[in-house]
Amino acid sequence: MFGTGYSSLSxxxxxxxxxxxIDQSFVQAVGSLASNGIIxxxxxxxxxxxxxxxxxxxxxxxxxxxxxQSRHCDEGQGYFFxxxxxxxxxxxxxxxxISKPV
Numbered sequence: 001m002f003g004t005g006y007s008s009l010s011x012x013x014x015x016x017x018x019x020x021x022i023d024q025s026f027v028q029a030v031g032s033l034a035s036n037g038i039i040x041x042x043x044x045x046x047x048x049x050x051x052x053x054x055x056x057x058x059x060x061x062x063x064x065x066x067x068x069q070s071r072h073c074d075e076g077q078g079y080f081f082x083x084x085x086x087x088x089x090x091x092x093x094x095x096x097x098i099s100k101p102v
Contacts, residue, residue: 024058
């Protein structure tokens with residue numbers, strides 16, 4: 001995961017990494033901290049340039065989703081898309097596009 005703990009940029013070239021994850025702490029502050037938007041944009045551009053899938057964690061609203069989508073982020077995870085589901089609910093979601101509350 002990029003952005004938390006001990007994560008060196010040199011790892012991107014040293015290891016066979018094919019997915020970059022942007023920590024939810026950056027995503028959650030997209031609307032309030034301009035620097036987070038710049039960091040996220042840079043990580044997405046870097047990931048795209050390295051032909052890696054870029055995944056943003058903690059997407060909770062349309063503003064965050066639109067921001068990430070406009071910068072060509074490949075995937076998003078978070079409550080904006082769905083609350084956690086048990087297996088049967090996930091199957092229903094895949095078949096119908098509608099999830100029922102837990």
